[in-house]
Amino acid sequence: MRIAHVSDSHLTNPEGVATSVGTTVALLRAAGHRVVLYRPGPLSRVRRRPGEVPSLSVPTRPYRLALPRPPGAPVDVVHVHTTGPLGVAGLRWAAARGVPTVLTWHTDLVAYAAYYPEIPIGAAYAGLRLGLRWRVRDLWALARPGPGRQARLAALGRTLLAHTTVLIAPSPKTATMMATMAGRTPIVVLPTPAAAPHADADDRRRVRARLGIPADAPVLLAVGRATPEKNPELLLAAFAQVRRVLPTAQLVLLGARRHRLAVRRMAHRYGVGGGLHLLRPAPRHRVGAYYRAADVLAFTSTTDTQGLVLAEAEAYQLPVAMVDTLLAERPGTGTPRPVAEPTGAAFAALLTRLLTEPELRAAVIRDGLAAAADWSAERYLTELATLYASLPPVSPASETGRGWPS
Structure with a gap:
């Protein structure tokens, strides 16, 4: 199976999303699947490896901001792990071509918005790119804590899931949290397995x-x-x-x-x-x-x-x-x-x-x-591969006139 994984988190970032993405991609490749991971990489084309997208480091943050480039080769499934510029580009590219899309909800964006100002900014960008007609008052509400921000983030969540064939929740907690946004999008609970312990007696x-x-x-x-x-x-x-x-x-x-x-x-x-x-x-x-x-x-x-x-x-x-x-x-x-x-x-x-x-x-x-x-990793891989194989065909969206990737 040809699978495009898309993540705004680069693999060397010491946090849970990068760990989960790296684990999943490694297991799929070891099982013989053709996987390309689209993730932030250096600006220089000479230094970039396959799947890496030009990106800039973000001051005071341990991550990079990637250019919104979608997957560049035919695939059977697009699996998106983040909702930054790269993840949104992957969702739009898949919708325009009728490719089934899996979205893993790794981060509680509503909770994190209270601590990270870049989340409301990213939400405004994602909403505009996905067709939400944000007005000035919507953008102002996103910038301020309170029920107005939560309502706009919930609207964005519903829009993201409307572009998604299946939502993966890494825990029952997350499945419950996302149920009100999911609409007709099915939710599957599929936690990332822990890596096997490294042997070192000392x-x-x-x-x-x-x-x-x-x-x-x-x-x-x-x-x-x-x-x-x-x-x-x-x-x-x-x-x-x-x-x-x-x-x-x-x-x-x-x-x-x-x-x-x-x-x-x-x-x-x-x-x-x-x-x-x-x-x-x-x-x-x-x-x-x-x-x-x-x-x-x-x-x-x-x-x-x-x-x-x-x-x-x-x-x-x-x-x-x-x-x-x-x-x-x-x-x-x-x-x-x-x-x-x-x-x-x-x-x-x-x-x-x-x-x-x-x-x-x-x-x-x-x-x-x-x-x-x-x-185990084997059980997780089996359930994930079964999920990919069960994805129904998707009709391409007629959005090329709105600036969607061609």
């Missing part, structure tokens, strides 16, 4: 030694951005209360590129600056070492659509503690992960139990391993 000892953490100290790990939508303040408030019970406990926050000073200030305000290890993003092949070095993964985000790090941690036999009840169901077995109320006291109590109660810890590790084994 990871735990080496990482702890490098960070100056004693071998017997309890270690909490958080993986991902330290930006406000990930709720680092709740994490630090809970950590402060864990330290009252376990004074030698340490917190490793891996992936903090932005807001580092704000996080350090919060840590000092809570009196835990001495136990915090604030680390920048690590290459994907090195993240497993930190899973092995830790005792519990602490996950305080309520804005994630899947939380790929949850399944990754469980594959490394690291128990997970979280506060998002809507994301607690494990892919595969459907067993629930440990969840606390989103308060410092409640989350600290859960973290402390996972650090000090061997029977509870063993049960959580067992359930996590079972889910990781059940929702």
